[in-house]
Structures are given as structure tokens and as C-alpha cells.
Amino acid sequence: SFSESRMDEFKKRFRRSGSLGIPFVPEQDMRNIQQTICEQEEGPHLLTVIITTPRSSESLTRVLATLKDPVKVQHIESREAHSGERDALEMLIQMEMSSGVKPNEVIEDLRSAGMEVTEIACTIPPIRSTDEQIFVDPGVTEALAGAPWFPKTIYDLDKCSKRVLMYGTDLDADHPGFKDAEYRKRRMFFADLALNYKQGRPVPRVEYTPKELETWSKIYRELRALHKKHACQEFLDNFALLERYCGYSEHNVPQLDDLSRFLKAKTGFRVRPVAGYLSSRDFLAALAFRVFNCTQYIRHHADPFYTPEPDCVHELMGHMALFADPDFAQFSQEIGLASLGACEEDLAKLATLYFFSIEFGLCRAKEPVKIDGSAVNGDSKSSDFKIYGAGLLSSIGELKHAIEDKPTILRFDPDRVIQQECLITTFQSAYFYTQDFEEAQQKLRMFTNSMNRPFVLRYNPYTESVEVLNNKRSLTLAVNSLRSDINLLASALHNIL
Ligand SMILES: [Fe+2]
Incomplete structure (x- = not known):
């Protein structure tokens, strides 16, 4: 439960013309909005269902009355019925089960009350084969006591990569797709795919519609022209490989499964589909396992150069190429590893470092016009720089701004970077650069060594x-x-x- 004004404030933070991989909501705020963070390894089950009911004001009351203590409703929203039936309504409900309550029993209770129930996800415990023993070294439980829960194996990502903050169908009134029933239905399809995904399985292939392809083509052409001028060499080299091996082209939206296989062979990175925003803790955690949570839906066709949320254009055009670079992959994984079990304060700092490097980072052009002391003071000419941040490489507006509008560009110094505010509604007021990924990595290591975490992973x-x-x-x-x-x-x- 949360007040409407709080939710509005929360949503406002995601407005921007580019798009971002993770929302920057303080961890505590996020818990208040949706109390789904499980502190314990053996935490409560999180069950998500869709209930089809008659379209009446009493339906919600009836559903809630059936969900008795100790079932806690975390998230609830309604949508048009999938069947298109005018008198029916579908409700998506996410519930937390306290210990001793079985998800099946809750579903049975709802069905006994005459409701049509479809299970979407039940995320705890993580998916493992039943006869697998979880091996824990002596002393490990004690070492981790007091630290926030974090995934220990790659299969634990089935738990935390589904704790989405905003569900795909809950589009705001000013979202370009708000009034488009077809688009909302399509988003539900993608959300269902992601919520049902299990680590290790192939990512379902999607046939994009002609409208979606048209949107993709428009952005692809514009972005590729800008990439060729301003992206760093590592990005360009790897993008050429994506075009060759992963079906990247103006006329085709690449499939996540092809990308995942390619990246796995190149750097060990994999992608898994995600239904929407994750908390910075859950998002960064996946990087520790060289897994990237990737949206599969595409923005609304009404405005191809605007999206209020990350979509597959951001992920595919901005992020993927560099995950094929071994140094960048290592850098990304180290941020992820540092985030596991980190305290709130350190996590916020790491999220900011992620933001100003992987999302908005710049590096020196390989043939710099000049290197002098002025760079440190923010006087460098932006033409001296190349871009590697995915937030810039996927946003035509902000990419041009970073290069042409002479923004403040500072050296990537973690102590300085963590003081910079991550702006969500406007272009950044400053960007940060390193000579190369190695420098970013060295500086990140110095920072993580100073973190307040009593164990090494x-x-x-x-x-x-x-x-x-x-x-x-x-x-x-x-x-x-x-x-x-x-x-x-x-x-x-x-x-x-
Ligand atoms: Fe991103």
C-alpha cells in the first residue's frame, strides 16, 4: 500500500527522452512502494496471478476478501480482458505468502470462490532440481549474517529478476501507448514471456509486427549514422559482429536468444528477458553472474525517438555490443559483484558509478586532438571524446547533446562521480570520461576496496x-x-x- 502522490512522484522520476537500464529510486523508498525484498534465503513465496472477473466495482472487494491473512497483497492492477470480452476485467495481483501458506492453496481458495485464476509466476524458492543439494561452506552463513539477501547461484536470478517495480501494462496517461489497446495487449504479451522465463532456458523468439519493424528501422538508421561518428572503437567493432552473426539490420529486430548465444561464446555474458523496471539492487546483482536483464518490447510507434522507459531499442542498440568486449564485460561483472550484499549507502554509490559509466560514460578518442590539464577542469572539447554509455548510444537527442552542446565533461573519479545526481527527467548536467575501460576498471577497484562490506566474493x-x-x-x-x-x-x- 502506498499513497497515490508517492506513486506519481515515483513515476515522474522515469521520464526522459532517452532511456535507462535501471531506475534510481532509493532502496528504502522502493521497499515502501512494493515490499517484495526478501531478506531471508528461505523467504516467503511471491505469487503473481491474473484473475478474470466481471467488470463491476464489487469484483475487487470480492477478490480482496478471499485473500485472508497472512497473504499480503504487494501489487494490484487491472486491464481489459485478454479475450476482448467487454463485460470482463482482468486483475494482475502479486502476493507475498507468509511461511506455512502454500501458493496452491491460495489459488484454490480463489477458484473455490468462483474466480478464473491464471498463475503467472511463483518466484521463491528458486528453480532447482529437487534432488540438488545446496552446498554451503562452513562459516559462510555467519559471514553473511546481517547483510541484505543476494543471489548465490545463477538460478537465484529467477527470484530477483522478476521483482519488477512497474508492470508493463500499467502505462501512464502520458505514455504514447496509453490509448492504444493493441499496444497495451502487446506489452502484456511481452510481460508474460518475461515473468515465465526460467534461467538456462532459451529466450522465446518473438515475431515483431510490421509496425514494430518500422519503428525499429527508423531509429536504426539514425542511430547507426551517429554511432559511426561518435561511438568508441570497441563498440563499433563489436557492432559489426552483431550485424554479421546476430541478425542486426535495419530490417530486422534481433532475437535475444541469438544475442545470448553469441555473447556467451564471446565473453560469457547472457541475456534474460525482463518485464519492466528492477530495483538497482536486483538489476546490478545479475551482472555479477554475467547476466543482463533485457527488455524485449519496443516503444510505441507514435514517437519512435521518444520512450519514457527502457525498451529493446535501448538494450539492443545501446548495450549489447560492448558486452561482447572482454574488458567491458569484466568491468560490468565487477560492479555486479561489488553490489552483492552491499549496504544501502554503498549500493547507491555503485548504482551512480554504473549510471555514469555503463549508461552515460565517455572515453578518450583513440587519436586525441590534445591531452592537457584542462580536461580535468571540464574544459575539454567534446570532440576529443568517444561514447561508450548505452543511455547515450541509444538516444539520438542526448547523444547529440553530449557531443554538440559542450556539456561539462569531467574525469571519472569515483569520489567525484558518486556526488553527481543522476538526472532522469532531463539530460545529464555532467558526463565523465576515462582514457579507456581499463582505467574505469582500476578506479572502480579502488572504490570497491573502500566499501564497507565485511566479506569478499x-x-x-x-x-x-x-x-x-x-x-x-x-x-x-x-x-x-x-x-x-x-x-x-x-x-x-x-x-x-
Ligand atoms: Fe540501460
Whole structure:
């Protein structure tokens, strides 16, 4: 439950002409709006259903009366019935089950009361095979005591990547698609796909409509022309590969599954479909596993160069190419790993660092016109820079602004960056640059070393899980892996020298 004015304020924060990967809502505000953050590993079940009822004011009362304590309603919204029946209404309800209450029993109660119920998602516990034992090293539970819950294995993403803050069909009155019933129906289709997705499965392929393709083509042409002039070389090189191997073209919207396979082979990154906004905690957590939460729907055709929310144009045109770059992939994963179990304060800082690098970052052109002390003071000419931030590379308006309007461009210094406000409704008032990704990575590491987190995590790609480096087994594994790499390097050097 939350007041309407609060929700309005919350929504206003997402208005902008570009689009962003994550919303920047303070963690505490987000909890008040939708209390779905589960602090415990064995937290309550989160059940999402669609209930079809007659279109009457009593329907909602009847539904709520059936959901007795200890079922807590987290989110509720209505839409036109999928069937097109004029007298019917569909309600999407997200509920939290307290311990001891089974989601099936709640569904049965609703059905017994004569309601038509479709289960959309039940996100806890994470999807695992029933006979799989969860191995926990001695001392790990104690080390993590008091820290916020975070995913330990890649399959835990089925839990946190579905905690969307705003559901796709709940479009605002000023959203270009608000009055378009067909568009709203289409968004519901994409939301259903994402909410039903399970980690490890192929991402469902989508046939985009002629209208959607037309929107895509218009943006593709404009953005590609700007990319060629202003994007960094790593982006351009990898984009060429996407055109070659992943079906990128003016006439085709690439499929997430093709991208996921390509990125997996190139850098180990994968994409999974997401239904809408995630909290910064849930969004960044997936990066720790080299997983990117990716929207699959496209903006409304009425205004191809405007979207009030991230869509597949932002993700595909802005983000994907650089996830194919090994240095950038590593940088992204390190932000993700640092976010796991971080306190609220550190998490907000990391989200800001993410925002001014992966979303809005600039780097030096490979052949700089000049490098002098003036850059640090924000006097650099924007032509000295190339862009790697996805928020810029997917927004024609802000990309031109960053290059042509002589904005303030400062050196990416984490202590300075975390003081910068992330602007959602307007263009940024400052941008930050590094020489290259390596510099960004070095600076991020210095920052994460200063974070207030009493445990160290390492990603184990073989088990696709994160390990706490505080016990004999995990430390021995890490040392042996390093020893093996050093041995290989020594052999390789011996062959060369
Ligand atoms: Fe993004």
C-alpha cells in the first residue's frame, strides 16, 4: 500500500527522452512502494496471478476478501480482458505468502470462490532440481549474517529478476501507448514471456509486427549514422559482429536468444528477458553472474525517438555490443559483484558509478586532438571524446547533446562521480570520461576496496555461483585456479621467448 502522490512522484522520476537500464529510486523508498525484498534465503513465496472477473466495482472487494491473512497483497492492477470480452476485467495481483501458506492453496481458495485464476509466476524458492543439494561452506552463513539477501547461484536470478517495480501494462496517461489497446495487449504479451522465463532456458523468439519493424528501422538508421561518428572503437567493432552473426539490420529486430548465444561464446555474458523496471539492487546483482536483464518490447510507434522507459531499442542498440568486449564485460561483472550484499549507502554509490559509466560514460578518442590539464577542469572539447554509455548510444537527442552542446565533461573519479545526481527527467548536467575501460576498471577497484562490506566474493564460472572467500575450500580453489593460470602463462612465455 502506498499513497497515490508517492506513486506519481515515483513515476515522474522515469521520464526522459532517452532511456535507462535501471531506475534510481532509493532502496528504502522502493521497499515502501512494493515490499517484495526478501531478506531471508528461505523467504516467503511471491505469487503473481491474473484473475478474470466481471467488470463491476464489487469484483475487487470480492477478490480482496478471499485473500485472508497472512497473504499480503504487494501489487494490484487491472486491464481489459485478454479475450476482448467487454463485460470482463482482468486483475494482475502479486502476493507475498507468509511461511506455512502454500501458493496452491491460495489459488484454490480463489477458484473455490468462483474466480478464473491464471498463475503467472511463483518466484521463491528458486528453480532447482529437487534432488540438488545446496552446498554451503562452513562459516559462510555467519559471514553473511546481517547483510541484505543476494543471489548465490545463477538460478537465484529467477527470484530477483522478476521483482519488477512497474508492470508493463500499467502505462501512464502520458505514455504514447496509453490509448492504444493493441499496444497495451502487446506489452502484456511481452510481460508474460518475461515473468515465465526460467534461467538456462532459451529466450522465446518473438515475431515483431510490421509496425514494430518500422519503428525499429527508423531509429536504426539514425542511430547507426551517429554511432559511426561518435561511438568508441570497441563498440563499433563489436557492432559489426552483431550485424554479421546476430541478425542486426535495419530490417530486422534481433532475437535475444541469438544475442545470448553469441555473447556467451564471446565473453560469457547472457541475456534474460525482463518485464519492466528492477530495483538497482536486483538489476546490478545479475551482472555479477554475467547476466543482463533485457527488455524485449519496443516503444510505441507514435514517437519512435521518444520512450519514457527502457525498451529493446535501448538494450539492443545501446548495450549489447560492448558486452561482447572482454574488458567491458569484466568491468560490468565487477560492479555486479561489488553490489552483492552491499549496504544501502554503498549500493547507491555503485548504482551512480554504473549510471555514469555503463549508461552515460565517455572515453578518450583513440587519436586525441590534445591531452592537457584542462580536461580535468571540464574544459575539454567534446570532440576529443568517444561514447561508450548505452543511455547515450541509444538516444539520438542526448547523444547529440553530449557531443554538440559542450556539456561539462569531467574525469571519472569515483569520489567525484558518486556526488553527481543522476538526472532522469532531463539530460545529464555532467558526463565523465576515462582514457579507456581499463582505467574505469582500476578506479572502480579502488572504490570497491573502500566499501564497507565485511566479506569478499568470487564468481565461480564452473558452478555458476558466488563463493565467500573465508574458508579453506573456497580459498584453496581460488589459489589453485591462479596457480594453474600462472603455470599456463609461464609455458606460453617460454614458447615465445
Ligand atoms: Fe540501460
